[in-house]
Amino acid sequence: MNVPAELKYTKDHEWIKIEGNVGTIGVTDYAQGELGDVVFVDIDEDLEEIVKEEAFGTIEAVKTVSDLYAPCNGKVVEINEKLADDSQLVNTDPYGDGWLIKVEIADMSHLDELLDADAYKEHIGQ
Amino acid sequence: MKKTAFYEVHKSLGAKLVDFAGYEMPVQYSSMIQEHKAVRESVGLFDVSHMGEVFVEGEKALDFVQHITVNNAAKLVDGQVQYSAMCYEDGGIVDDLLVYKISDNKFMLVVNASNKDKDFAWMQKNNKFDVELRDESDDYSLLAVQGPNSQKVLQEVCDKELDLGYYYFFNAKVAGVDAIVSRTGYTGELGFEIYFKGGVKAAEAIWYALVESGADLNITPCGLGSRDSLRLEMGMCLYGNDIDQTTNTIEAGLKWITKLKKGDFIGREALVKVNEQGITRKLVGMVADKKAFPRHGYEIHADGKKIGDVTSGTVSPILEKPIAMGYVLAEYAEPGKNVNIMIRGKEVQVEVIKLPFIKK
Numbered sequence: 001m002n003v004p005a006e007l008k009y010t011k012d013h014e015w016i017k018i019e020g021n022v023g024t025i026g027v028t029d030y031a032q033g034e035l036g037d038v039v040f041v042d043i044d045e046d047l048e049e050i051v052k053e054e055a056f057g058t059i060e061a062v063k064t065v066s067d068l069y070a071p072c073n074g075k076v077v078e079i080n081e082k083l084a085d086d087s088q089l090v091n092t093d094p095y096g097d098g099w100l101i102k103v104e105i106a107d108m109s110h111l112d113e114l115l116d117a118d119a120y121k122e123h124i125g126q
Numbered sequence: 127m128k129k130t131a132f133y134e135v136h137k138s139l140g141a142k143l144v145d146f147a148g149y150e151m152p153v154q155y156s157s158m159i160q161e162h163k164a165v166r167e168s169v170g171l172f173d174v175s176h177m178g179e180v181f182v183e184g185e186k187a188l189d190f191v192q193h194i195t196v197n198n199a200a201k202l203v204d205g206q207v208q209y210s211a212m213c214y215e216d217g218g219i220v221d222d223l224l225v226y227k228i229s230d231n232k233f234m235l236v237v238n239a240s241n242k243d244k245d246f247a248w249m250q251k252n253n254k255f256d257v258e259l260r261d262e263s264d265d266y267s268l269l270a271v272q273g274p275n276s277q278k279v280l281q282e283v284c285d286k287e288l289d290l291g292y293y294y295f296f297n298a299k300v301a302g303v304d305a306i307v308s309r310t311g312y313t314g315e316l317g318f319e320i321y322f323k324g325g326v327k328a329a330e331a332i333w334y335a336l337v338e339s340g341a342d343l344n345i346t347p348c349g350l351g352s353r354d355s356l357r358l359e360m361g362m363c364l365y366g367n368d369i370d371q372t373t374n375t376i377e378a379g380l381k382w383i384t385k386l387k388k389g390d391f392i393g394r395e396a397l398v399k400v401n402e403q404g405i406t407r408k409l410v411g412m413v414a415d416k417k418a419f420p421r422h423g424y425e426i427h428a429d430g431k432k433i434g435d436v437t438s439g440t441v442s443p444i445l446e447k448p449i450a451m452g453y454v455l456a457e458y459a460e461p462g463k464n465v466n467i468m469i470r471g472k473e474v475q476v477e478v479i480k481l482p483f484i485k486k
Binding site for chain 2: 033036060091
Protein backbone atom coordinates (compact mmCIF):
# COMPACT_ATOMS: atom_id res chain seq x y z
CA MET A 1 0.00 0.00 0.00
CA ASN A 2 1.45 3.30 -1.10
CA VAL A 3 1.30 6.06 1.56
CA PRO A 4 3.67 8.86 0.49
CA ALA A 5 5.48 10.45 3.43
CA GLU A 6 5.18 14.03 2.15
CA LEU A 7 1.36 14.10 2.16
CA LYS A 8 -1.19 14.75 4.88
CA TYR A 9 -4.29 12.58 5.25
CA THR A 10 -7.85 12.62 6.54
CA LYS A 11 -9.46 9.72 8.37
CA ASP A 12 -11.87 9.58 5.43
CA HIS A 13 -9.00 8.63 3.09
CA GLU A 14 -8.35 11.90 1.29
CA TRP A 15 -4.79 13.17 0.88
CA ILE A 16 -3.56 16.72 0.48
CA LYS A 17 -0.26 17.87 -0.96
CA ILE A 18 0.73 21.30 0.31
CA GLU A 19 2.77 23.66 -1.87
CA GLY A 20 2.84 27.15 -0.40
CA ASN A 21 -0.82 27.96 0.24
CA VAL A 22 -2.11 25.66 -2.51
CA GLY A 23 -3.34 22.21 -1.65
CA THR A 24 -3.90 19.41 -4.15
CA ILE A 25 -6.50 16.93 -2.93
CA GLY A 26 -7.16 13.33 -3.92
CA VAL A 27 -8.13 9.98 -2.47
CA THR A 28 -5.58 7.52 -1.15
CA ASP A 29 -4.31 4.34 -2.73
CA TYR A 30 -6.01 2.44 0.08
CA ALA A 31 -9.34 4.13 -0.70
CA GLN A 32 -9.20 3.45 -4.41
CA GLY A 33 -8.37 -0.19 -3.66
CA GLU A 34 -11.34 -0.51 -1.36
CA LEU A 35 -13.66 1.23 -3.81
CA GLY A 36 -12.61 -0.79 -6.84
CA ASP A 37 -13.14 0.58 -10.36
CA VAL A 38 -14.10 4.24 -10.22
CA VAL A 39 -16.86 4.87 -12.75
CA PHE A 40 -17.11 8.60 -12.31
CA VAL A 41 -16.22 11.40 -9.97
CA ASP A 42 -19.00 13.85 -9.33
CA ILE A 43 -17.74 17.29 -8.35
CA ASP A 44 -19.98 20.24 -9.17
CA GLU A 45 -18.13 22.19 -11.87
CA ASP A 46 -19.25 25.42 -10.24
CA LEU A 47 -17.78 24.39 -6.90
CA GLU A 48 -16.11 27.49 -5.42
CA GLU A 49 -15.34 26.67 -1.84
CA ILE A 50 -14.78 23.67 0.31
CA VAL A 51 -15.39 23.47 4.03
CA LYS A 52 -13.33 21.27 6.30
CA GLU A 53 -14.97 17.89 6.94
CA GLU A 54 -17.88 18.66 4.65
CA ALA A 55 -18.58 16.70 1.47
CA PHE A 56 -17.50 18.42 -1.75
CA GLY A 57 -18.48 15.67 -4.15
CA THR A 58 -18.93 11.97 -4.57
CA ILE A 59 -16.98 9.18 -6.11
CA GLU A 60 -19.01 6.43 -7.80
CA ALA A 61 -17.29 3.07 -7.96
CA VAL A 62 -18.71 -0.20 -9.21
CA LYS A 63 -19.15 -1.43 -5.67
CA THR A 64 -20.28 1.64 -3.82
CA VAL A 65 -20.64 5.40 -3.74
CA SER A 66 -18.51 7.43 -1.38
CA ASP A 67 -18.58 11.07 -0.32
CA LEU A 68 -15.44 13.16 -0.70
CA TYR A 69 -14.59 15.17 2.41
CA ALA A 70 -12.61 18.39 2.52
CA PRO A 71 -9.41 18.27 4.58
CA CYS A 72 -9.51 22.05 5.14
CA ASN A 73 -11.38 25.24 4.23
CA GLY A 74 -10.36 26.65 0.91
CA LYS A 75 -11.18 28.31 -2.38
CA VAL A 76 -11.27 25.95 -5.34
CA VAL A 77 -8.78 26.98 -8.02
CA GLU A 78 -8.88 23.94 -10.28
CA ILE A 79 -10.85 20.74 -10.83
CA ASN A 80 -9.11 17.86 -12.57
CA GLU A 81 -10.77 17.83 -15.99
CA LYS A 82 -9.06 14.65 -17.08
CA LEU A 83 -11.30 12.69 -14.75
CA ALA A 84 -14.36 13.45 -16.89
CA ASP A 85 -13.00 11.19 -19.63
CA ASP A 86 -10.91 8.84 -17.56
CA SER A 87 -12.13 8.44 -14.00
CA GLN A 88 -10.02 5.32 -13.63
CA LEU A 89 -6.99 7.60 -13.18
CA VAL A 90 -8.13 7.59 -9.56
CA ASN A 91 -7.40 3.85 -9.54
CA THR A 92 -4.26 3.81 -11.62
CA ASP A 93 -2.55 6.94 -10.31
CA PRO A 94 -4.27 8.12 -7.12
CA TYR A 95 -1.45 10.46 -6.02
CA GLY A 96 -0.65 11.71 -9.52
CA ASP A 97 -2.98 12.15 -12.50
CA GLY A 98 -5.89 10.95 -10.38
CA TRP A 99 -5.94 14.10 -8.20
CA LEU A 100 -9.39 15.70 -7.72
CA ILE A 101 -9.19 19.41 -6.93
CA LYS A 102 -6.71 22.18 -6.09
CA VAL A 103 -7.57 24.78 -3.48
CA GLU A 104 -6.16 27.88 -1.91
CA ILE A 105 -5.98 26.88 1.70
CA ALA A 106 -7.94 29.36 3.81
CA ASP A 107 -6.61 28.44 7.19
CA MET A 108 -3.25 26.71 7.43
CA SER A 109 -3.91 25.74 11.05
CA HIS A 110 -6.48 23.18 9.79
CA LEU A 111 -3.61 21.19 8.40
CA ASP A 112 -2.21 20.52 11.85
CA GLU A 113 -5.21 18.34 12.62
CA LEU A 114 -4.60 16.05 9.65
CA LEU A 115 -2.80 12.71 9.90
CA ASP A 116 0.78 12.30 8.78
CA ALA A 117 1.77 9.23 6.76
CA ASP A 118 2.60 7.12 9.82
CA ALA A 119 -0.63 7.99 11.59
CA TYR A 120 -2.60 7.27 8.43
CA LYS A 121 -0.88 3.90 8.00
CA GLU A 122 -1.89 3.07 11.54
CA HIS A 123 -5.44 4.26 10.80
CA ILE A 124 -5.77 1.79 7.91
CA GLY A 125 -4.10 -0.97 9.90
CA GLN A 126 -0.87 -1.19 7.92
CA MET B 127 -15.57 -18.83 6.80
CA LYS B 128 -15.56 -21.57 4.17
CA LYS B 129 -12.97 -21.70 1.43
CA THR B 130 -13.41 -23.17 -2.04
CA ALA B 131 -10.87 -25.54 -3.59
CA PHE B 132 -9.54 -22.55 -5.59
CA TYR B 133 -8.74 -20.48 -2.50
CA GLU B 134 -4.96 -20.72 -2.84
CA VAL B 135 -5.21 -19.88 -6.54
CA HIS B 136 -7.16 -16.72 -5.70
CA LYS B 137 -4.64 -15.72 -3.06
CA SER B 138 -1.72 -16.25 -5.40
CA LEU B 139 -3.42 -13.99 -7.95
CA GLY B 140 -3.91 -11.25 -5.37
CA ALA B 141 -7.70 -11.42 -5.57
CA LYS B 142 -9.75 -9.19 -3.36
CA LEU B 143 -11.65 -11.69 -1.20
CA VAL B 144 -14.99 -11.00 0.44
CA ASP B 145 -17.46 -12.93 2.52
CA PHE B 146 -20.21 -14.16 0.24
CA ALA B 147 -22.81 -16.56 1.63
CA GLY B 148 -20.27 -17.77 4.19
CA TYR B 149 -17.51 -18.33 1.63
CA GLU B 150 -14.36 -16.34 1.13
CA MET B 151 -14.87 -15.49 -2.54
CA PRO B 152 -12.98 -13.34 -5.03
CA VAL B 153 -14.92 -10.17 -5.85
CA GLN B 154 -12.27 -9.01 -8.30
CA TYR B 155 -8.66 -9.73 -9.24
CA SER B 156 -7.60 -6.51 -10.88
CA SER B 157 -10.51 -4.55 -12.31
CA MET B 158 -14.17 -5.53 -12.48
CA ILE B 159 -14.59 -3.57 -15.69
CA GLN B 160 -11.63 -5.28 -17.39
CA GLU B 161 -12.86 -8.67 -16.22
CA HIS B 162 -16.31 -7.87 -17.57
CA LYS B 163 -14.94 -6.87 -20.97
CA ALA B 164 -12.69 -9.93 -21.12
CA VAL B 165 -15.78 -12.14 -20.95
CA ARG B 166 -17.64 -10.17 -23.63
CA GLU B 167 -14.59 -10.11 -25.92
CA SER B 168 -12.69 -13.34 -25.25
CA VAL B 169 -12.91 -15.64 -22.24
CA GLY B 170 -13.07 -15.49 -18.45
CA LEU B 171 -12.82 -18.01 -15.61
CA PHE B 172 -15.09 -17.87 -12.58
CA ASP B 173 -14.87 -19.88 -9.39
CA VAL B 174 -18.51 -20.37 -8.42
CA SER B 175 -17.96 -23.36 -6.16
CA HIS B 176 -20.13 -21.74 -3.51
CA MET B 177 -23.23 -22.75 -5.51
CA GLY B 178 -25.19 -25.69 -4.10
CA GLU B 179 -25.63 -29.08 -5.74
CA VAL B 180 -28.48 -31.27 -4.56
CA PHE B 181 -29.02 -34.72 -6.04
CA VAL B 182 -32.51 -36.17 -6.24
CA GLU B 183 -32.71 -39.90 -6.72
CA GLY B 184 -35.56 -42.37 -6.71
CA GLU B 185 -38.35 -43.90 -8.72
CA LYS B 186 -40.40 -40.74 -8.41
CA ALA B 187 -37.57 -38.25 -8.87
CA LEU B 188 -39.36 -36.58 -11.79
CA ASP B 189 -42.61 -36.29 -9.83
CA PHE B 190 -40.70 -34.67 -6.98
CA VAL B 191 -39.01 -32.14 -9.28
CA GLN B 192 -42.35 -31.39 -10.97
CA HIS B 193 -43.92 -30.80 -7.56
CA ILE B 194 -41.33 -28.39 -6.18
CA THR B 195 -40.40 -26.44 -9.34
CA VAL B 196 -42.48 -24.20 -11.61
CA ASN B 197 -41.04 -25.17 -15.01
CA ASN B 198 -42.00 -28.37 -16.81
CA ALA B 199 -39.24 -30.88 -16.08
CA ALA B 200 -41.21 -33.58 -17.96
CA LYS B 201 -40.05 -31.89 -21.17
CA LEU B 202 -36.40 -32.55 -20.38
CA VAL B 203 -34.45 -35.31 -22.09
CA ASP B 204 -31.53 -36.99 -20.34
CA GLY B 205 -28.55 -34.64 -20.47
CA GLN B 206 -30.63 -31.48 -20.64
CA VAL B 207 -30.71 -28.50 -18.27
CA GLN B 208 -33.61 -26.22 -17.43
CA TYR B 209 -33.84 -22.85 -15.70
CA SER B 210 -36.57 -23.01 -13.08
CA ALA B 211 -37.68 -21.76 -9.68
CA MET B 212 -39.14 -23.12 -6.48
CA CYS B 213 -42.08 -21.19 -5.05
CA TYR B 214 -43.92 -21.07 -1.76
CA GLU B 215 -47.65 -21.75 -1.65
CA ASP B 216 -48.30 -18.01 -2.01
CA GLY B 217 -46.22 -17.82 -5.19
CA GLY B 218 -43.25 -16.10 -3.52
CA ILE B 219 -39.90 -17.44 -4.70
CA VAL B 220 -37.86 -19.83 -2.53
CA ASP B 221 -34.99 -19.77 -5.03
CA ASP B 222 -34.23 -19.88 -8.72
CA LEU B 223 -32.25 -22.90 -9.85
CA LEU B 224 -30.97 -25.09 -12.64
CA VAL B 225 -32.49 -28.55 -13.07
CA TYR B 226 -30.14 -31.13 -14.61
CA LYS B 227 -31.88 -34.28 -15.83
CA ILE B 228 -29.45 -37.17 -15.53
CA SER B 229 -32.20 -39.78 -15.99
CA ASP B 230 -35.89 -40.22 -15.13
CA ASN B 231 -34.76 -41.34 -11.70
CA LYS B 232 -31.94 -38.89 -11.09
CA PHE B 233 -31.67 -35.09 -11.19
CA MET B 234 -29.14 -32.56 -10.02
CA LEU B 235 -30.51 -29.24 -8.74
CA VAL B 236 -28.10 -26.32 -8.66
CA VAL B 237 -29.15 -23.62 -6.22
CA ASN B 238 -27.86 -20.28 -4.97
CA ALA B 239 -25.16 -20.37 -2.31
CA SER B 240 -27.01 -18.04 0.03
CA ASN B 241 -30.13 -20.23 -0.11
CA LYS B 242 -28.55 -23.68 0.08
CA ASP B 243 -29.65 -24.64 3.58
CA LYS B 244 -33.09 -23.07 3.24
CA ASP B 245 -33.59 -24.82 -0.10
CA PHE B 246 -32.49 -28.22 1.17
CA ALA B 247 -34.81 -27.95 4.16
CA TRP B 248 -37.64 -26.94 1.81
CA MET B 249 -36.98 -29.93 -0.43
CA GLN B 250 -36.93 -32.30 2.53
CA LYS B 251 -40.12 -30.84 3.90
CA ASN B 252 -41.87 -31.36 0.57
CA ASN B 253 -40.52 -34.80 -0.18
CA LYS B 254 -43.82 -36.63 -0.53
CA PHE B 255 -42.30 -38.91 -3.13
CA ASP B 256 -39.84 -40.84 -1.03
CA VAL B 257 -36.87 -39.69 -3.10
CA GLU B 258 -33.35 -39.62 -1.74
CA LEU B 259 -32.06 -36.04 -1.36
CA ARG B 260 -28.34 -35.52 -1.04
CA ASP B 261 -26.72 -32.12 -0.57
CA GLU B 262 -23.31 -32.65 -2.20
CA SER B 263 -22.40 -28.97 -2.26
CA ASP B 264 -19.34 -29.44 -0.08
CA ASP B 265 -17.96 -32.15 -2.38
CA TYR B 266 -18.43 -30.32 -5.66
CA SER B 267 -16.39 -27.51 -7.08
CA LEU B 268 -17.79 -25.43 -9.92
CA LEU B 269 -15.80 -23.49 -12.45
CA ALA B 270 -17.43 -21.39 -15.16
CA VAL B 271 -15.61 -20.70 -18.44
CA GLN B 272 -17.46 -17.92 -20.24
CA GLY B 273 -16.98 -15.89 -23.37
CA PRO B 274 -16.85 -16.23 -27.16
CA ASN B 275 -13.55 -18.13 -26.90
CA SER B 276 -14.65 -20.43 -24.09
CA GLN B 277 -15.28 -23.41 -26.34
CA LYS B 278 -11.88 -23.17 -28.00
CA VAL B 279 -10.11 -22.97 -24.65
CA LEU B 280 -12.07 -25.74 -22.94
CA GLN B 281 -11.92 -28.05 -25.96
CA GLU B 282 -8.14 -28.29 -25.66
CA VAL B 283 -8.36 -29.84 -22.20
CA CYS B 284 -11.61 -31.82 -22.55
CA ASP B 285 -11.57 -35.42 -23.78
CA LYS B 286 -14.96 -35.12 -25.55
CA GLU B 287 -15.97 -33.00 -28.49
CA LEU B 288 -17.81 -30.00 -27.08
CA ASP B 289 -20.78 -30.27 -29.40
CA LEU B 290 -23.21 -29.47 -26.60
CA GLY B 291 -26.33 -27.49 -27.43
CA TYR B 292 -27.39 -24.57 -25.25
CA TYR B 293 -28.50 -25.95 -21.87
CA TYR B 294 -27.23 -29.49 -22.42
CA PHE B 295 -24.55 -31.36 -20.44
CA PHE B 296 -22.46 -34.51 -20.48
CA ASN B 297 -19.85 -36.32 -18.41
CA ALA B 298 -16.30 -35.81 -19.61
CA LYS B 299 -12.76 -35.59 -18.38
CA VAL B 300 -11.37 -32.07 -18.06
CA ALA B 301 -7.61 -31.98 -17.52
CA GLY B 302 -7.94 -35.65 -16.57
CA VAL B 303 -10.60 -34.96 -13.94
CA ASP B 304 -14.07 -36.56 -14.14
CA ALA B 305 -16.55 -33.75 -14.55
CA ILE B 306 -20.06 -32.76 -15.53
CA VAL B 307 -19.70 -30.20 -18.31
CA SER B 308 -22.74 -28.11 -19.19
CA ARG B 309 -23.28 -25.37 -21.72
CA THR B 310 -24.71 -22.92 -19.23
CA GLY B 311 -23.72 -19.69 -17.56
CA TYR B 312 -24.76 -16.38 -16.10
CA THR B 313 -23.18 -14.01 -18.59
CA GLY B 314 -25.17 -14.28 -21.83
CA GLU B 315 -22.05 -15.41 -23.69
CA LEU B 316 -21.16 -18.78 -25.09
CA GLY B 317 -19.99 -20.59 -21.99
CA PHE B 318 -19.59 -23.75 -20.01
CA GLU B 319 -19.78 -24.77 -16.39
CA ILE B 320 -17.64 -27.58 -15.03
CA TYR B 321 -18.76 -29.50 -11.93
CA PHE B 322 -16.22 -31.83 -10.36
CA LYS B 323 -15.11 -33.45 -7.12
CA GLY B 324 -11.58 -34.06 -5.90
CA GLY B 325 -10.81 -30.93 -3.92
CA VAL B 326 -7.78 -28.73 -4.35
CA LYS B 327 -5.79 -31.13 -6.50
CA ALA B 328 -8.54 -31.50 -9.12
CA ALA B 329 -9.42 -27.81 -8.95
CA GLU B 330 -5.86 -26.65 -9.56
CA ALA B 331 -5.37 -29.20 -12.35
CA ILE B 332 -8.39 -27.82 -14.20
CA TRP B 333 -7.66 -24.16 -13.46
CA TYR B 334 -4.05 -24.24 -14.62
CA ALA B 335 -4.84 -26.39 -17.67
CA LEU B 336 -7.40 -23.78 -18.78
CA VAL B 337 -5.08 -20.88 -17.99
CA GLU B 338 -2.45 -22.52 -20.17
CA SER B 339 -4.77 -23.36 -23.06
CA GLY B 340 -6.27 -19.88 -22.92
CA ALA B 341 -3.02 -17.95 -22.58
CA ASP B 342 -2.99 -16.71 -26.20
CA LEU B 343 -6.60 -15.65 -25.86
CA ASN B 344 -5.88 -13.68 -22.73
CA ILE B 345 -8.05 -15.86 -20.48
CA THR B 346 -8.95 -13.71 -17.46
CA PRO B 347 -9.84 -14.78 -13.92
CA CYS B 348 -13.08 -13.03 -13.04
CA GLY B 349 -14.64 -12.29 -9.67
CA LEU B 350 -18.19 -11.99 -8.40
CA GLY B 351 -18.21 -8.29 -9.28
CA SER B 352 -18.02 -8.83 -13.01
CA ARG B 353 -20.30 -11.84 -12.71
CA ASP B 354 -22.93 -9.48 -11.33
CA SER B 355 -22.52 -6.77 -13.99
CA LEU B 356 -22.49 -9.39 -16.77
CA ARG B 357 -25.75 -10.98 -15.64
CA LEU B 358 -27.33 -7.57 -15.15
CA GLU B 359 -26.54 -6.49 -18.73
CA MET B 360 -28.44 -9.61 -19.82
CA GLY B 361 -31.39 -8.79 -17.55
CA MET B 362 -30.95 -12.00 -15.56
CA CYS B 363 -32.40 -12.04 -12.05
CA LEU B 364 -30.27 -12.30 -8.93
CA TYR B 365 -31.98 -13.87 -5.92
CA GLY B 366 -31.92 -11.47 -2.98
CA ASN B 367 -31.85 -8.47 -5.31
CA ASP B 368 -34.46 -8.88 -8.03
CA ILE B 369 -36.40 -11.83 -6.72
CA ASP B 370 -37.14 -13.18 -3.26
CA GLN B 371 -39.97 -14.58 -1.18
CA THR B 372 -41.96 -11.35 -1.56
CA THR B 373 -41.94 -11.46 -5.38
CA ASN B 374 -43.67 -13.97 -7.61
CA THR B 375 -42.39 -15.38 -10.88
CA ILE B 376 -45.04 -13.65 -13.02
CA GLU B 377 -44.21 -10.10 -11.93
CA ALA B 378 -40.48 -10.95 -12.05
CA GLY B 379 -40.72 -11.57 -15.79
CA LEU B 380 -40.35 -15.32 -15.27
CA LYS B 381 -43.70 -16.30 -16.70
CA TRP B 382 -41.77 -18.12 -19.43
CA ILE B 383 -40.59 -20.66 -16.85
CA THR B 384 -43.91 -20.82 -15.00
CA LYS B 385 -45.87 -23.64 -16.58
CA LEU B 386 -49.29 -23.29 -15.06
CA LYS B 387 -50.73 -26.07 -17.21
CA LYS B 388 -48.13 -28.74 -16.43
CA GLY B 389 -50.13 -30.15 -13.51
CA ASP B 390 -50.04 -29.38 -9.82
CA PHE B 391 -46.97 -27.87 -8.15
CA ILE B 392 -46.29 -25.83 -5.05
CA GLY B 393 -47.48 -22.28 -5.61
CA ARG B 394 -49.54 -23.06 -8.69
CA GLU B 395 -52.88 -21.98 -7.28
CA ALA B 396 -51.53 -18.60 -6.21
CA LEU B 397 -49.72 -18.08 -9.51
CA VAL B 398 -52.83 -18.96 -11.54
CA LYS B 399 -54.70 -16.29 -9.60
CA VAL B 400 -51.94 -13.71 -10.20
CA ASN B 401 -51.98 -14.58 -13.87
CA GLU B 402 -55.77 -14.26 -14.14
CA GLN B 403 -56.08 -11.06 -12.13
CA GLY B 404 -53.07 -9.44 -13.76
CA ILE B 405 -49.97 -8.16 -12.02
CA THR B 406 -49.87 -4.87 -10.13
CA ARG B 407 -46.12 -4.35 -10.57
CA LYS B 408 -43.51 -5.64 -12.94
CA LEU B 409 -39.73 -6.05 -13.03
CA VAL B 410 -38.44 -3.85 -15.84
CA GLY B 411 -35.16 -2.68 -17.30
CA MET B 412 -34.28 1.01 -17.28
CA VAL B 413 -31.56 2.99 -19.04
CA ALA B 414 -30.40 6.56 -18.44
CA ASP B 415 -28.57 8.86 -20.81
CA LYS B 416 -26.75 10.96 -18.24
CA LYS B 417 -24.00 10.28 -15.75
CA ALA B 418 -25.52 8.40 -12.82
CA PHE B 419 -25.10 5.20 -10.88
CA PRO B 420 -28.37 3.51 -9.91
CA ARG B 421 -28.16 1.05 -7.04
CA HIS B 422 -30.27 -1.54 -5.23
CA GLY B 423 -32.83 0.14 -2.98
CA TYR B 424 -33.07 3.50 -4.77
CA GLU B 425 -36.66 4.68 -5.23
CA ILE B 426 -38.37 5.04 -8.59
CA HIS B 427 -40.73 8.01 -8.98
CA ALA B 428 -43.14 9.26 -11.63
CA ASP B 429 -45.99 11.78 -11.68
CA GLY B 430 -44.89 13.08 -8.31
CA LYS B 431 -45.16 9.78 -6.45
CA LYS B 432 -43.15 6.70 -5.66
CA ILE B 433 -43.91 3.92 -8.15
CA GLY B 434 -41.24 1.36 -7.32
CA ASP B 435 -37.71 0.45 -6.27
CA VAL B 436 -34.46 -0.35 -8.04
CA THR B 437 -33.44 -3.94 -7.37
CA SER B 438 -30.13 -3.99 -9.31
CA GLY B 439 -28.12 -1.27 -10.97
CA THR B 440 -24.75 -0.45 -12.42
CA VAL B 441 -23.06 1.47 -15.17
CA SER B 442 -22.89 -0.96 -18.06
CA PRO B 443 -19.23 -1.45 -19.05
CA ILE B 444 -20.36 -2.22 -22.61
CA LEU B 445 -23.08 0.42 -23.17
CA GLU B 446 -21.26 2.88 -20.90
CA LYS B 447 -24.66 3.98 -19.64
CA PRO B 448 -26.44 3.60 -16.31
CA ILE B 449 -28.67 0.52 -16.36
CA ALA B 450 -31.05 -0.79 -13.71
CA MET B 451 -33.74 -3.32 -13.03
CA GLY B 452 -36.56 -2.66 -10.64
CA TYR B 453 -40.22 -3.17 -9.92
CA VAL B 454 -42.59 -0.45 -11.11
CA LEU B 455 -46.37 -0.22 -10.97
CA ALA B 456 -47.82 -2.04 -13.97
CA GLU B 457 -49.03 1.15 -15.67
CA TYR B 458 -45.40 2.34 -15.94
CA ALA B 459 -43.95 -0.95 -17.16
CA GLU B 460 -44.42 -0.35 -20.87
CA PRO B 461 -41.13 0.04 -22.81
CA GLY B 462 -40.63 3.66 -23.80
CA LYS B 463 -42.10 5.12 -20.60
CA ASN B 464 -39.99 7.67 -18.79
CA VAL B 465 -39.66 7.41 -15.03
CA ASN B 466 -37.18 8.80 -12.50
CA ILE B 467 -34.71 7.08 -10.23
CA MET B 468 -34.00 9.05 -7.06
CA ILE B 469 -30.26 9.22 -6.57
CA ARG B 470 -29.36 10.95 -3.34
CA GLY B 471 -32.22 13.40 -3.53
CA LYS B 472 -31.94 14.07 -7.26
CA GLU B 473 -34.26 12.78 -9.95
CA VAL B 474 -32.49 11.00 -12.78
CA GLN B 475 -34.72 10.32 -15.76
CA VAL B 476 -34.59 6.79 -17.13
CA GLU B 477 -36.41 5.07 -19.94
CA VAL B 478 -38.12 1.74 -19.42
CA ILE B 479 -36.78 -0.73 -21.97
CA LYS B 480 -37.38 -4.31 -22.96
CA LEU B 481 -34.76 -6.60 -21.38
CA PRO B 482 -32.00 -7.57 -21.99
CA PHE B 483 -29.89 -4.41 -22.12
CA ILE B 484 -27.52 -6.10 -24.56
CA LYS B 485 -29.01 -8.08 -27.41
CA LYS B 486 -27.10 -11.20 -28.30
